[in-house]
């Protein structure tokens with residue numbers, strides 16, 4: 001429950017969620033994770049774009065909210081809800097990871113990202129950058145209350161300078177960046 005204190009439930013504004021999904025080019029070929037999924041608004045937006053989604057949430061009340069919403073929206077087959085700490089969930093099949101977490105929490109997840117995420121996986125972070133990683137794309141927008149929000153997009157193996165070892169493997173970054181419109 002320590003995680004709850006460190007990352008309370010503050011939902012991403014809906015207009016920002018729509019932009020984040022667009023910004024990271026989520027498509028039906030993606031496996032989309034939201035680490036700390038809150039009420040599920042982000043995974044539902046990704047599922048509407050055809051992605052297979054995994055909502056990881058530690059708060060049992062929010063887990064029930066997501067399950068109920070998935071049932072009502074008829075998205076049970078596209079959204080898996082995992083009641084667990086995101087530190088304990090293996091991310092090996094993720095192609096996109098969404099995070100809206102304090103920097104102190106992101107710092108603790110970086111090693112896990114380096115270890116488990118495959119080359120080419122995207123990470124979208126709202127408002128908090130990943131320390132020492134280089135975003136391939138940054139987008140600033142105003143939410144409906146007029147507050148400036150920032151989306152950061154990272155690509156594993158490309159954005160993380162410490163993973164030069166992993167970059168040795170053959171991976172066509174140019175093609176990926178082109179597909180992403182970058």
Ligand SMILES: C[S@@+](CC[C@H](N)C(=O)[O-])C[C@H]1O[C@@H](n2cnc3c(N)ncnc32)[C@H](O)[C@@H]1O
Pocket residue numbers: 002003004005006007008009010011012034035036037038039040041042056057058059062084085086087099100101
């Ligand atoms: C800032 S909210 C973001 C909610 C959602 N991703 C969004 O953008 O609307 C952070 C969420 O992370 C959850 N959380 C905190 N620590 C966690 C942990 N260790 N494992 C899983 N979820 C956690 C909280 O319960 C909360 O719902």
